[in-house]
Amino acid sequence: MGILRSKFFISVALFAAVSSLFAITKLGNIAPTDFPIHTWTGWAVEDFLSDKQGRPQFVFLGSSLVLVPVSGVDADYLKHPIDGSHHHQSQYFEDQFKKQSGMQVKTFNFGLPGEMPSDAFLITKFLLKGEKRPDVIVYGVGPRDFMDNLLPSPAATDPYQYLSRFGDVSSHRHLIAPEWDQRLNLELGQLFYSYGHNYDLSVSSQRLATTALNELLPAPKTDKPFTINDRRVLFPLYKPMEIASKEAYFRPTTPKERTFDNSNMVEYKKRYSHLNWRTFTHQMKFLADLMSTARDRGTQVILISMPITDLNRDLLEKGTWDSYKKSLKVLAQSKGASYIDLGDSKQFALSDFMDTVHLHSGGGMKLLDILAEKAAQDRRVMSALDATNSSIAGLKGGQL
Amino acid sequence: MLFNSLQYLVFLPTVFLLFWLTPHRFRVPLLLVASYVFYMSWKPLYGLLIFGLTLANFLLVPFIEKATVHKKLILGITVAINLITLGIFKYAYFTMDAVKTTLGFAGVDWKEPHLHIILPLGISFFVFEFIHYAIEVYRGKAVVKNFLDFALFPSFFPTQIAGPIKRYQDFVPQLHIPVKFKWEYVDEGMQLILMGLAKKVLIADNLALVVQAGFAHADQFSPLDMWMITYAFAFQIFFDFAGYTDIARGSSLLLGYKVPINFNLPYIASNISDFWRRWHISLSTWLRDYLFIPLGGSRGSKWMTYRNLFITMALGGLWHGAAFHYLAWGAYQGVVLIAHREYEAAMQKIGVHEKLLKSKVYHWASVVFTFHVVCIGWVFFRADDMKIAGQVLSKLFEAPGALLHFSAAQLAVLQIRDPIIFPALVLILPVLMVSTFVINWMNDKKFYQSPPWAVQVTVMVALMCLLTIFTPDSSPRFIYFQF
Numbered sequence: 001m002g003i004l005r006s007k008f009f010i011s012v013a014l015f016a017a018v019s020s021l022f023a024i025t026k027l028g029n030i031a032p033t034d035f036p037i038h039t040w041t042g043w044a045v046e047d048f049l050s051d052k053q054g055r056p057q058f059v060f061l062g063s064s065l066v067l068v069p070v071s072g073v074d075a076d077y078l079k080h081p082i083d084g085s086h087h088h089q090s091q092y093f094e095d096q097f098k099k100q101s102g103m104q105v106k107t108f109n110f111g112l113p114g115e116m117p118s119d120a121f122l123i124t125k126f127l128l129k130g131e132k133r134p135d136v137i138v139y140g141v142g143p144r145d146f147m148d149n150l151l152p153s154p155a156a157t158d159p160y161q162y163l164s165r166f167g168d169v170s171s172h173r174h175l176i177a178p179e180w181d182q183r184l185n186l187e188l189g190q191l192f193y194s195y196g197h198n199y200d201l202s203v204s205s206q207r208l209a210t211t212a213l214n215e216l217l218p219a220p221k222t223d224k225p226f227t228i229n230d231r232r233v234l235f236p237l238y239k240p241m242e243i244a245s246k247e248a249y250f251r252p253t254t255p256k257e258r259t260f261d262n263s264n265m266v267e268y269k270k271r272y273s274h275l276n277w278r279t280f281t282h283q284m285k286f287l288a289d290l291m292s293t294a295r296d297r298g299t300q301v302i303l304i305s306m307p308i309t310d311l312n313r314d315l316l317e318k319g320t321w322d323s324y325k326k327s328l329k330v331l332a333q334s335k336g337a338s339y340i341d342l343g344d345s346k347q348f349a350l351s352d353f354m355d356t357v358h359l360h361s362g363g364g365m366k367l368l369d370i371l372a373e374k375a376a377q378d379r380r381v382m383s384a385l386d387a388t389n390s391s392i393a394g395l396k397g398g399q400l
Numbered sequence: 401m402l403f404n405s406l407q408y409l410v411f412l413p414t415v416f417l418l419f420w421l422t423p424h425r426f427r428v429p430l431l432l433v434a435s436y437v438f439y440m441s442w443k444p445l446y447g448l449l450i451f452g453l454t455l456a457n458f459l460l461v462p463f464i465e466k467a468t469v470h471k472k473l474i475l476g477i478t479v480a481i482n483l484i485t486l487g488i489f490k491y492a493y494f495t496m497d498a499v500k501t502t503l504g505f506a507g508v509d510w511k512e513p514h515l516h517i518i519l520p521l522g523i524s525f526f527v528f529e530f531i532h533y534a535i536e537v538y539r540g541k542a543v544v545k546n547f548l549d550f551a552l553f554p555s556f557f558p559t560q561i562a563g564p565i566k567r568y569q570d571f572v573p574q575l576h577i578p579v580k581f582k583w584e585y586v587d588e589g590m591q592l593i594l595m596g597l598a599k600k601v602l603i604a605d606n607l608a609l610v611v612q613a614g615f616a617h618a619d620q621f622s623p624l625d626m627w628m629i630t631y632a633f634a635f636q637i638f639f640d641f642a643g644y645t646d647i648a649r650g651s652s653l654l655l656g657y658k659v660p661i662n663f664n665l666p667y668i669a670s671n672i673s674d675f676w677r678r679w680h681i682s683l684s685t686w687l688r689d690y691l692f693i694p695l696g697g698s699r700g701s702k703w704m705t706y707r708n709l710f711i712t713m714a715l716g717g718l719w720h721g722a723a724f725h726y727l728a729w730g731a732y733q734g735v736v737l738i739a740h741r742e743y744e745a746a747m748q749k750i751g752v753h754e755k756l757l758k759s760k761v762y763h764w765a766s767v768v769f770t771f772h773v774v775c776i777g778w779v780f781f782r783a784d785d786m787k788i789a790g791q792v793l794s795k796l797f798e799a800p801g802a803l804l805h806f807s808a809a810q811l812a813v814l815q816i817r818d819p820i821i822f823p824a825l826v827l828i829l830p831v832l833m834v835s836t837f838v839i840n841w842m843n844d845k846k847f848y849q850s851p852p853w854a855v856q857v858t859v860m861v862a863l864m865c866l867l868t869i870f871t872p873d874s875s876p877r878f879i880y881f882q883f
Contacts, residue, residue, distance in 0.1 A: 002583070003583070005583065006583045006586055006587055007587045007591075007853065007856050007857050007860065008586050008587045008590040008591070008860065009586075010857055011590075011857050011860035011861050011864065012864070014857065014861045015860075015861050015864040015865065018861060018865060019865075019868075181406045181407060181410075184406055184409075184410065185406055192868055194864075194865050194868040194869050195868040195869075198868060198869045198870070198871070201869045202869055202870055205869070206820055209820055209824065210817070210820050213817075213820060213823050213824060213827075214817070216827075217814060217823050217826060217827075219814055219815055219817055219823070220807070220808040220809040220811070220814055220815065221809070222809050222815060225815070226812075226815040226816050226817070230620075231816070231818065233617065233620075234613040234616075234617055234620060234816075235609065235612070235613055235819070238609065238819060
């Protein structure tokens with residue numbers, strides 16, 4: 001029997017044909033803005049693209065290093081709990097910047113838990129453009145963003161899962177899938193629609209199954225319906241990144257309530273151990289591409305080396321802190337970005353942190369004060385704002 | 401390296417191509433290297449363990465063959481070396497826990513040492529293959545003279561991690577047959593692999609979600625829910641392990657080798673003895689040949705037979721894992737096997753009409769009853785400890801009362817709409833049960849021996865589509881990998 005008579009190879013050929021048919025008909029395709037699971041990413045993207053947001057002048061990018069203090073500050077400032085799934089601005093920064101520059105700006109906080117420079121690049125490339133192009137991107141980074149060795153690849157983050165659906169990432173495939181098996185996975189996805197679009201197809205079929213089951217076996221009426229909280233107890237590992245509306249609140253705190261906890265040292269020790277230079281250089285490349293993309297669109301980038309504690313910095317392998325700082329500085333210079341180095345700044349004490357890396361709302365307020373002042377003094381920032389705003393008051397000039 | 405991983409998707413075709421391009425005399429060394437690569441991709445150091453045991457058995461067992469005196473002693477030493485190795489890696493913590501508890505009763509507070517032992521994958525399987533080899537040589541079978549042939553026997557990558565437990569008399573002679581490539585190997589092998597992956601990924605992994613929640617939070621579910629969750633586990637473990645076995649058999653077949661089947665529709669067994677002739681066949685026959693029979697088998701009195709049966713099944717339970725709930729599962733199997741023998745004897749004594757025993761109604765009632773007896777056993781197997789097993793069992797036994805005032809509102813599985821597998825369970829479980837009987841009927845009609853060409857191709861294409869769509873990014877390990 002020759003290969004042409006092999007049932008298996010005929011099946012493979014037919015499977016390829018069926019898969020192509022799926023691709024032509026775009027079977028089960030769901031829009032990138034359709035979020036079957038709402039995670040921090042989903043809420044933020046949905047909010048950003050909504051008409052009510054308009055065009056923000058400032059967009060904040062970063063991981064929880066940015067999200068936590070910026071949102072925490074607003075809870076204190078506005079004196080009420082703020083819903084993390086819906087509150088994506090920095091009211092405090094807007095007011096502080098107005099004080100410093102006389103200019104009313106609109107902000108959008110795109111800080112997401114676990115956001116890597118690769119994710120920030122995708123946000124910039126796919127979302128911060130056209131009518132939604134901001135004048136200024138404020139990107140707060142920490143060493144973890146470049147040295148997280150627990151992360152198998154840039155494609156493994158929650159933001160990537162959703163952001164990569166907004167456009168073509170093939171130009172960066174060598175960075176997204178650095179290992180051979182990750183690359184193979186990516187290529188197989190390109191080759192077979194049913195594999196490459198398996199998320200869409202499985203979501204669509206689940207929706208169909210749910211509709212059919214709801215018709216066939218409707219949920220019996222009870223006094224106590226099953227909630228997302230009940231589900232979390234039963235299946236803690238199912239949809240772990242999902243957050244419901246009004247579930248994650250940043251609450252106002254008093255200085256007394258802001259305590260320091262160093263228990264995340266163990267986690268960071270693992271993240272930093274055996275530094276993978278490839279992860280470091282790849283993430284730096286994403287940062288460079290983010291800056292280039294922004295520059296080409298006339299958006300000014302303010303890169304902040306976020307403050308972290310000495311305790312956390314001491315966990316880094318020898319020489320890596322210097323490499324990290326030097327790379328940020330060189331990159332910012334070469335791409336025309338403004339650079340604020342607060343990494344080991346004496347302006348921040350241990351009492352400004354809630355753990356070894358995250359500023360609490362008190363520390364966050366200090367950070368936003370510095371940022372508002374420096375941004376208002378930065379000619380390039382003000383020029384970027386000037387290009388789209390006719391009335392600028394209080395331009396003080398000078399570089400950061 | 402997992403069967404359901406991209407690494408295996410590259411590894412298997414590579415080995416397949418090299419194997420068929422290599423002259424026959426180099427195939428065993430090639431497979432040996434491939435098998436060690438497969439094993440050491442997990443923990444390279446443990447390659448030394450399997451190699452060390454292979455070498456020890458290869459050197460020691462010929463002494464059993466040659467010995468005229470102390471033959472039994474040499475066999476004992478060989479078996480002991482294998483069992484001690486298994487004991488150290490698998491039962492050290494369990495033994496220390498048991499000692500600590502016992503000493504605790506005597507008021508002694510013993511601080512047990514921390515040993516940092518990680519259970520080597522597949523150790524229970526290859527140790528049993530070594531013991532089988534030693535005992536068979538003791539019984540008069542020939543030794544394997546070629547070290548490479550012998551080394552490939554336990555390490556053969558398709559069966560290395562979770563069996564089936566091979567017999568060297570069946571496996572080693574196949575290595576010497578200069579097999580020529582046939583496309584049938586690819587067709588049949590790939591059909592088995594696709595079928596195995598579907599069993600694992602599409603069925604077992606989805607049911608796992610229900611089972612995990614049910615056994616971790618039995619208090620959140622009604623007695624009728626718990627029965628459904630227990631049924632779900634019965635199918636989960638079957639499809640998980642049968643899926644693994646299909647992939648192992650399919651992978652072997654791609655290389656022209658045949659390994660034994662492990663399952664024969666276990667849930668249509670009409671009694672517990674029948675079940676054990678259909679479930680994990682390579683283990684149950686091993687236990688029969690190398691534990692039950694050496695203990696005396698059925699040769700002694702009724703009570704001695706029962707003792708042997710109980711010990712065999714209890715140790716069989718412990719083989720699955722170093723925990724009391726596995727021991728309890730094995731003991732339960734022993735007890736129900738004994739009860740079944742007593743029941744049969746009683747039926748004969750009473751003189752129940754043979755026509756009734758052979759009637760279809762009695763047969764199907766027996767199938768349903770046996771399935772439920774097996775399901776109760778699965779509770780011990782699946783529960784993380786005896787306390788949880790107790791909680792689940794007490795829920796199950798409340799079911800008759802719950803049935804008396806049944807309402808759909810009692811069913812938590814219908815309340816939980818996400819994940820969708822919960823309400824779907826009400827439809828899936830009957831389908832799985834009925835499909836067992838349909839497959840049995842098709843087997844009787846010999847449909848599987850020559851299914852129409854178009855059916856085979858359609859099934860393969862459908863499986864490829866389903867697997868590419870529904871394979872999650874990370875699938876749980878096969879259950880039997882832990883043993």
